[in-house]
Amino acid sequence: MSHQWSHKSILGFTDTETVMLDFDNSTFKTVRYWARRAMKWHRLEGFLILKSSENSYHIVFNRKVSWSENMKIVAWVSLLSHNRGLRRYLTMQCIKEGSTLRVSPKKDKPSSRIVYREGAEDNQIAGFLRYRRRIKDIMKKMS
Amino acid sequence: MVKKIAIYGTYVTYEPVWQRYWHKRKDGVRQRYWHKTTRMKKVVKKGRYEFSGRGRDLYKAVIEAHRTMPEGYVDVSAEEFLEHPEEYGVEGTWVESSVVS
Numbered sequence: 260m261s262h263q264w265s266h267k268s269i270l271g272f273t274d275t276e277t278v279m280l281d282f283d284n285s286t287f288k289t290v291r292y293w294a295r296r297a298m299k300w301h302r303l304e305g306f307l308i309l310k311s312s313e314n315s316y317h318i319v320f321n322r323k324v325s326w327s328e329n330m331k332i333v334a335w336v337s338l339l340s341h342n343r344g345l346r347r348y349l350t351m352q353c354i355k356e357g358s359t360l361r362v363s364p365k366k367d368k369p370s371s372r373i374v375y376r377e378g379a380e381d382n383q384i385a386g387f388l389r390y391r392r393r394i395k396d397i398m399k400k401m402s
Numbered sequence: 403m404v405k406k407i408a409i410y411g412t413y414v415t416y417e418p419v420w421q422r423y424w425h426k427r428k429d430g431v432r433q434r435y436w437h438k439t440t441r442m443k444k445v446v447k448k449g450r451y452e453f454s455g456r457g458r459d460l461y462k463a464v465i466e467a468h469r470t471m472p473e474g475y476v477d478v479s480a481e482e483f484l485e486h487p488e489e490y491g492v493e494g495t496w497v498e499s500s501v502v503s
Contacts, residue, residue: 266468267496271408273452355475357452359408366498390405397407397461401468 264370264398270363272390277383278303278320278332279358281311283344290316291375297336298378305378307387309360309371315344317360317371321384329358362394370395406477407460410450413471415494416442446497449473451490455480469493
């Protein structure tokens with residue numbers, strides 16, 4: 260379901276206990292590979308992949324982590340994947356001490372949509388989806 | 403930590419123009435001063451709100467955030483923001499931007 264978001268601001272979801280990654284200029288297969296590798300290595304229980312725009316994907320993991328572990332995992336993936344967009348994302352999240360993923364459309368980019376699910380979804384993913392639903396409801400009411 | 407709703411981007415607002423003037427002190431030194439004029443200039447700034455709280459408050463806070471632009475990085479509960487929005491931001495309008503998350 261897509262809503263016409265006519266406002267120029269951007270709405271997003273922020274949390275410190277949910278591991279979230281933002282992959283730019285990557286194919287779906289590459290993103291899924293890194294999501295699986297990170298999930299297995301750090302025992303993150305499960306993940307969700309959202310497509311934010313062409314060749315841009317967001318990943319949300321299921322296990323609840325501390326802020327330091329969260330940044331450790333993002334840095335680990337960033338270092339091994341050599342993804343420039345992810346490195347920039349890591350820097351930004353470290354500065355503001357909270358991971359944010361966009362939910363609303365931005366310029367010519369649409370809202371992110373779920374394209375792949377794997378493993379458990381009962382913990383942080385459920386919380387993320389609940390908040391995403393809430394943000395989408397707000398957008399719907401405002402448009 | 404609680405989960406939050408982020409609202410961010412670039413906005414346009416008006417702020418007073420500062421004017422420079424010189425004053426000759428009694429000891430003969432010429433000193434530079436600045437004073438705020440009544441003239442206003444248009445400025446483009448970036449800002450971010452991080453709202454936490456209950457559903458209804460969050461909805462109202464997001465609506466209010468479209469009138470009151472954040473001054474820098476504002477991390478506040480939606481309830482507190484709704485009580486005194488003028489403390490956390492200035493009047494303005496959001497414009498299209500290319501900021502990262």
